[in-house]
Amino acid sequence: MLLKNFNVLVVDDVVLMCDFLYGVAKKVPGCYAFKALDGKTAAETLENEAIDLLITDIEMKGPTGLELIYRVRSGGFASTAHDIPIIIFSGNAYLELIQQSISYDVNDFLAKPITADQLIRKIQHHLQTEKQIKSAAHYRALNSDFSAKTAVPDENRKVSVAIVRELNPKPEAETEEPDISGKKADKKDFLFWPEHATTGYFQIDRRLRNFAFNISCFHNVFVGNCKPVAIESERKRACEACDYLFHITKNIKHKERRHQFWLLFNQRLEKLKPLAAELNSVNIKHHSQVLVLLKRLSYWWMQTCNRPIIQKNDDDGADNG
Amino acid sequence: MAEPATLPVLDLNVLIAMYGDDSAETITLALSGFRREATHYVQQLQDVGQPSARKDHAPTDNVQTDNALADTARLCHSLKSMCGLVGAAKLMQLCIALEQAAWQQDLPTLQSGLLKLAGVWPETLAMLNLILLQHGYTDV
CATH class of the missing domain: 1.20.120 (Four Helix Bundle (Hemerythrin (Met), subunit A))
Incomplete structure (x- = not known):
């Protein structure tokens, strides 16, 4: 049984997709949904509301989905805890970005398109399943390692197009710190x-x-x-x-x-x-x-x-x- | 991979499966939203494919910088996602090809894809308007 009072934030710069995600999140019993069409609005929501689950696209104009994820995990938002479940919802992904996302302990990668029913099940699953997330300081330290390669060079990107179907999160035992x-x-x-x-x-x-x-x-x-x-x-x-x-x-x-x-x-x-x-x-x-x-x-x-x-x-x- | 010609222009079953709802309200809301937003994306892609005023410029001259190619790829990527949501299979297939061509800087493929877009989009738009009318949406 899901308890009430979950705040779910969906972020996608495509209005149709954002509205779809928002509509689905609203349907999950006990969930209150927020939506953002860009990283800036998303950051404001994360700052002002106690968000319990974040669903975000990766490729957006600043801050990108990955930057948002980093800010969440490093404890950069006043109202949102750093260890909330995070779901990446994207069509394409690049090896470097996936590796970085994994190191930020994102809970799931979902490939577009996904049906409303599948998404509802995913939201319910991640709101009910605890994943041990490391301390915010850990992710802050991690980012300094990545800072030199945050932007994926175009020459690499052009040959690394891939459709991510679904990447299961690491088993709980492996993610415990x-x-x-x-x-x-x-x-x-x-x-x-x-x-x-x-x-x-x-x-x-x-x-x-x-x-x-x-x-x-x-x-x-x-x-x-x-x-x-x-x-x-x-x-x-x-x-x-x-x-x-x-x-x-x-x-x-x-x-x-x-x-x-x-x-x-x-x-x-x-x-x-x-x-x-x-x-x-x-x-x-x-x-x-x-x-x-x-x-x-x-x-x-x-x-x-x-x-x-x-x-x-x-x-x-x-x-x- | 099916050729664009053999794919349905608009498969309503996909939209219904995606939204988990076959009500006229959901269908018209999704399709009208798609029409509005996709028109904007297609317009930007068509601008990319427009030949410049200079006679010695090819249609893809506007996209030859790395940044412009990346922007084109992103436009195609977003349009592809939207198409997948509402079942616009033919346009989606074209967007996949365009996105790959843009990332791979394959200008000939990009150019021919942008030319195909000039045919596929009006076809999609006509089907959208038809289905919207069939579901009681009058603003077509």
């Missing part, structure tokens, strides 16, 4: 997001899941006595996950529709704030202090990830208004 010690966060070890759980808000669910993952990574490298640089790196990501949780919560609209939920959830966030501040400043050499902090984070998580804040996904009560 390993920690520096080479281990992946085992969610059962420390914090985990219960299966089929929901707050009723897709955006918050993803931030909470991301929070659990990153805190668990931090926990794993810390108790595993990894190198300080690895611990610092995971600590930074965990702090970013906290910030994203606070940030996205601020941007959710129509809170009055679930007054009771927001009352409780805001109380929980207030309790998290000092813990997040401590996480940011704690000296990782002080082993006992960090362990106490982790214990408090675990306690906070246990109290938060429980009824009435979270429900089972198929519960009748999981209505976000």
Whole structure:
């Protein structure tokens, strides 16, 4: 079951195609659609609205689809999170652009034309399937590697025309970001997001899941006595996950529709704030202090990830208004 | 690959499958939108194919710079996408050939394709107007 309150942005510089995508996105139950005919309008929408899924063409006049994707993934928009599902919808693609898109962890490549039914299924799939996206800093660093070859030289383009039918995203296991010690966060070890759980808000669910993952990574490298640089790196990501949780919560609209939920959830966030501040400043050499902090984070998580804040996904009560 | 002559000018079944809706409202909305936007694209392509005032210029002289060829390819690419959405198969096939010729800087093929466009587009437009009329759209 899809929850309500998804914002889907479709971007295509062909009016007919943009209207088609917009019409289809509007039909998906629980989705509110936005459309943009150029990269500039799209960027404004991403800046001002909390977009949950982006469908974009690649070849547009500035910013191009790829530039938009980079700005999303590098956390360049105030209201839109960097780890939203991104679907590229294009007829032609060039090897260099596909490689760059893959490195930005786009969720899907769809070839034009695609039927309304197929597109609806794709939207539903990507709104319900979580793909682990790396930190915004990772994509910012990545872009410097690409900057020298952002523009595909014409002499290469002319021989690399290809129709992209469908390129399946990498399996989840491959896309999960390993920690520096080479281990992946085992969610059962420390914090985990219960299966089929929901707050009723897709955006918050993803931030909470991301929070659990990153805190668990931090926990794993810390108790595993990894190198300080690895611990610092995971600590930074965990702090970013906290910030994203606070940030996205601020941007959710129509809170009055679930007054009771927001009352409780805001109380929980207030309790998290000092813990997040401590996480940011704690000296990782002080082993006992960090362990106490982790214990408090675990306690906070246990109290938060429980009824009435979270429900089972198929519960009748999981209505976000 | 089928020759353009054997392809349907406009296959309404494609449009219905794409939109998942066979109502007259959807059909007229899609086809009138296509007609409006495609006319603009075709006009730009025809401008590209127009010989300049100088007598020693060939019809494709206007597209001989790399940028102009890239722009032509993009126009064809967008028009191709639109055609695929509404089932304008014959025009779509031509756009595919034109786009490839533009990317490959194959000026003879581009030139002959642009000449074909002068025949395929009026044929498409006539069929569009006919279907629009059949579905109660009066502004043709």
